[in-house]
Amino acid sequence: MSKKKVSALDMPDVPMGQLPEHLNLQRTRLRCKADAPIHYSGAYASMGVDNSVDIKNFNSNFKVEIVRLTEDEIEFDMIGIDAALANAFRRILIAEVPTMAIKKILMVNNTSVIPDELLAHRLGLIPLDADPRVFEYLSENDEPNERNTIVYKLDVSCKKGSPRITVKSDHLKWLPNGSELEIATLDKSSKVKSYTSFSCSQNSLPEISKKPLGVKHDDIILAKLGPGQEIELEAHAVKGIGKDHAKWSPVAATWYRMLPEVVLSEEVKGQDAEKLVKKCPLNVFDIEDLGNGEKKAVVANSRACTFCGECIRDVSEGLVKLRRVEDHFIFTIESVGALSPDELFIEAVKILEEKCHRQIVQLS
Incomplete structure (x- = not known):
């Protein structure tokens, strides 16, 4: 009996504005395969998903979490924004903060x-x-x-x-x-x-x-x-x-990257687990002792992943899933001047605010 191919549009039990898990992953994650990354840029508007900027949603979802702060360097997470806004901060820090x-x-x-x-x-x-x-x-x-x-x-x-x-x-x-x-x-x-x-x-x-x-x-x-x-x-x-x-x-360097997400689709045990851990030089994976001499591989620090692709080479397809969260950015600022890195970011926010205000005045 031939199988009929069913798309998400044919699913009557899917409410408008919500997507099945596999489609939501395609929309919100950038996937890395052995040959090249895969990115779906569809708007999914036909399914009732609105990708336009909404101030209320932005205010409720946007977060800044400081991970590391020293005298000359800061690393923090910006959650709930897109790459255009993250890149705007990067360009302002390099070229417009006096x-x-x-x-x-x-x-x-x-x-x-x-x-x-x-x-x-x-x-x-x-x-x-x-x-x-x-x-x-x-x-x-x-x-x-x-x-x-x-x-x-x-x-x-x-x-x-x-x-x-x-x-x-x-x-x-x-x-x-x-x-x-x-x-x-x-x-x-x-x-x-x-x-x-x-x-x-x-x-x-x-x-x-x-x-x-x-x-x-x-x-x-x-x-x-x-x-x-x-x-x-x-x-x-x-x-x-x-x-x-x-x-x-004011910066020696400032850059951002999307938050890595590493997922094991099934348990990796024994010698296969040890081989997987040795493949990654950044200690993304670790060994968990199950007792009775059994061991399995676990994801210990997906944040450290640099998408080198070593963990997905010479392993069964789909065993290790490498993804990036598209609205979660790890931002790093290295200061060289009189202002601390956290003060530099505040100044960049003020400059972006002034730019937005000028545009509003010109359009009104």
């Missing part, structure tokens, strides 16, 4: 083997320990002042007959009163003017004077000076974003 970085170098003397341009480039990439939220942007029409500019001085020399000196980032000294270099003028009767016009010391500003505006890392090598060589310069730092130059990017 930081302070050295932009202008006033070179007084450089007799080292490092060319002026290369030394200036190295100085620009040094992370500064300065909160960008208390500073203003410096536009082309603005004058440098205590609210939009930070001035550093580098003055290191190696005397003749002395051993070589390694110039590091801790040689940069903050000048809270502004530039100490004078602008040369042809009119000697005019008043001497420096390159920055601070009306007051940055030490006197309550929002800035909480701590010295130094560098984040003291051991960054800038140059090496031999006997008789010296470097004297001033470095002016301003506020900017990574979209203009990578030196203003």
Whole structure:
């Protein structure tokens, strides 16, 4: 007797808006096979499934769970969003969250083997320990002042007959009163003017004077000076974003991945269990002792899975199911500047909120 192929549309007992388990897995999971991942992007609208964004559903389903938080790195889960929103946060963190970085170098003397341009480039990439939220942007029409500019001085020399000196980032000294270099003028009767016009010391500003505006890392090598060589310069730092130059990017790296889901469709015992555990170098699987000398393989840490595919090679098809949850993202942020990684994410949320507000205003 021939068997009739029945689709989900022919099932009268399936309520509108709900799917059978195997179809719901296709809709919400990305599956990985030995040759390539399989993804069904159908909207399932004919079955009454609405994939449009709903604010009420988003508010009830969206969650953020912090997994690990250190001074320079955070790993957290964002649950209940799609890849577009996760990627928006990633792009904002890289390119639109502002930081302070050295932009202008006033070179007084450089007799080292490092060319002026290369030394200036190295100085620009040094992370500064300065909160960008208390500073203003410096536009082309603005004058440098205590609210939009930070001035550093580098003055290191190696005397003749002395051993070589390694110039590091801790040689940069903050000048809270502004530039100490004078602008040369042809009119000697005019008043001497420096390159920055601070009306007051940055030490006197309550929002800035909480701590010295130094560098984040003291051991960054800038140059090496031999006997008789010296470097004297001033470095002016301003506020900017990574979209203009990578030196203003506040993160070393930020990335996300969908939550891995590893499932064993049947029990794997004995030597087969030991072989499966040895296949995975990340300890996704473990051995459970059943007693009486029997052992079986269990999924111990599916979160560590990187989809290398070793566990599904040379095993019966369907024994190990590798999937990714499409609305659950593991997000990692590595900070390099003055702001902690959790503060960076909060700033990214504020920027995205401003973007949404501007769009609403333009459409209304």
